[in-house]
Amino acid sequence: MPDLIVRGARWKQQEVDLLIRRGKVLELTPYEKSGTPAKNARVIDAKGLTLLPSLIDAHTHMREPGQEWKEDIASGLDAAVHGGFGTVLCMANTDPVNDNASVTELMLEQASRSWPKGPRLAPIGALTKGLAGQELAPMEELARAGCVAFSNDGVPIASTELFRRAMEYASDLGMVVIDHCEDPFLGKGGSMNESPVSGRLGLKGQPWAAETIQIARDIELARYLNIPVHIAHVSTRQSVELLAWAKDKGAPVTAETCPHYLVLDESSVEGYNTRAKVNPPLRTPDDSAALLQALRDGVIDILATDHAPHAAHEKEVEFDHAPFGISGLDTALSVTWGLVASGDLDLDTFLRAWCYGPASIFNIAANTFEPGSPADFVLFDPDATWTVSAETMHSKSANTPLLGRTLSGRVVSHFIGGKKIV
Template sequence: MSGCQLAVRGATLPDGRGKGRRVDLLVARGKVLELAPAAGKTPAGEAEEIDASGLVLLPSLTDAHTHLREPGYEYKEDIASGLSAAAHGGFGNVMCMANTNPVNDSASVTELMLDRAKDSWPRGPRLFPIGALTRGLAGRELAPMAELAEAGCVAFSNDGVPVSSSEVMRRAMEYASDLGRRVIDHCEDPSMNPASGVNDGVLSGRLGLDGQPDVAETIQAARDVLLAEYLDLPVHLAHVSCRRTVELIAWAKSRGVRVTAETCPHYLLLTEERAAGFDSLAKVNPPLRTRDDVLALRQAVREGVVDILVTDHAPHADCEKEVEFDAAPCGVCGLDTALALTWTLVREGELTAGDLVRLWAEAPCGLFDLPLNRFRPGDPADFVLFDPGRSWLVCPDSLHSKAANTPFLGRTLEGRVRAHFLGGRKIV
């Protein structure tokens, strides 16, 4: 076949529920040329041949919620190291939040982010900044969203600093809608133990910590879905952590509200008990909840009530986390570990590989209008060769992020990215 530059032979392509099928992927000019049943016979001419037997072929993933800390907090992470973690973690599209210093509330900050990404990873992963919803994330004045959108911001969010004023939230949703951009809201009632990083419940009562109740999330989410219904506008709820919010979203969707939502691997795998030894690696906002919440979220991502998975990658320096629990910052790293963690859910039968592709690629690309490979001729040749049998220890040396603040530190995970291609070119 003429022009074929790359032939990936014998990879397993997941297909919904089953074991998947073995395929050959042919790439030409950075695009998918053909996806054929593995025969080893498709003539590839001069193409580079890759033996991918035993490897799973996935589209390059999208992470719609990260904190890459640049500008301002480069000691935690910078765009180069964050994108390195993304590249090795299987993410080709990365959206980064605006709570940098200065805040991403002007085109110059957005442009700086995009320049840094281009300089450090010219072949990708591609960076898609999220602009501030309000100026300085202060929750009072609207950020210059048109300017930000023109500079390249793909969505708007006040993530990290919940918008307490419903009036400001309403106007921000209206203004963003004129630009065709979605608003991502960090749902947290700011009067109820905000950012305490531990769930209000049995554990917080036992340890004597101020817990954040799950209703603090649901109350704010309820406001947002009611506004979305009232205005007939879309809203996207960030990092949903509890059953109560899942049930609210299901109710809103049943009414036709244009609400979408995300959750993170740690909310699908860990409970509040992970913080039992005052381990600040388990301190995250919203906090880890209960077993019942974990089960509700697993069901919600299976059924699409929660639409997408994100990492909420929130790197912090070791010295910031190695303090008393109440003094430690909230946040966990996720880009390096997300795919392996999600694969554990696939292995356990909680999710199918098809769910994984939907939650980490198809759905987020659809929501934010990002490039997606569906392995149809002409699609961008963005793909990951994933080795599901490869086990690895989560430790600072095995993580590509600058930070290692993950509650999975010290755990052995199964499954790792063997190679990652964007536009037909190998990035790692």
């Protein structure tokens, strides 16, 4: 008999009852056809709420250890669970860098201490020691300690030979390399998209070619070696065209983009708005349209937040001196659900992008609502409205150009392993 019954939630255009036993999905049945619940079963009335599997974010920055004034693991996971995310992968650009087992173990210990019942933290190990791009990190040690992938994150590796060896070593461990694709010379010093807007504002721009040159390199290595590579935060139409070509050729390449590249563009930088400063930069409306179509077509496999929190005082400086990054864990679900509500994304694409795609790429368990699936799920109110502010966000940092905007859709409750976390 079930321990928990969630009654009347909406799942893919129908009302359903979700039956949970011992932290696993027992059955998903049409509403009120699950029979009379046992006396010891807990029943939750979910009429009017949407049922979603817990989402997976493949690209975040938790900032701990070393930069806890921006974010720490406890606050980052708080933002994640309230944002609908049951698992978050976190990059290695901590201080010290996550390039050895002791740092990985510390991160996992902090996650377990602050959120013992979930959400889950999945560290991404550094690809090179100190992210310096000179010598491979001890990747096997990192994998044993609990890392689920490897990346040099925002420090592109200039050496193609070193990057090749990294891909080969990761493949031997059954893991994937994530690459921030930016030519380290062509893109150097650019603080926004190179365009007439950057010229008018007097800001050094980063051309789209800085991204595509590195993506082209990674595609050819993946084809030559027949080893997977994952491309982080794609931002341009030209990158989409390369990825479409690669997939047509059968290259083992996957890619992500972020909600801010779909719904914002370079005009957000007007007025020297440092909250809109991100790397890669916000591009043109045409790029946003191309990315959205690529997501629908499967050329872009998944969505990720690239949650990059910074303290308010760090962004309140001249544009050139402000750090790159947008906080995204609190807002991502509402923003992308808005695309579902408007018909720009269908629900299956949304679920693939936020759950089943990252689960497949990074070998993470996900809730398919089939019997035996982990009972990790969200009850979501698509009609609830909220205004983005430091007070309504759970992250320590509110560095987002969405501040002041009213969004639709809010997590009502989140269950991990059948247990209510929030």
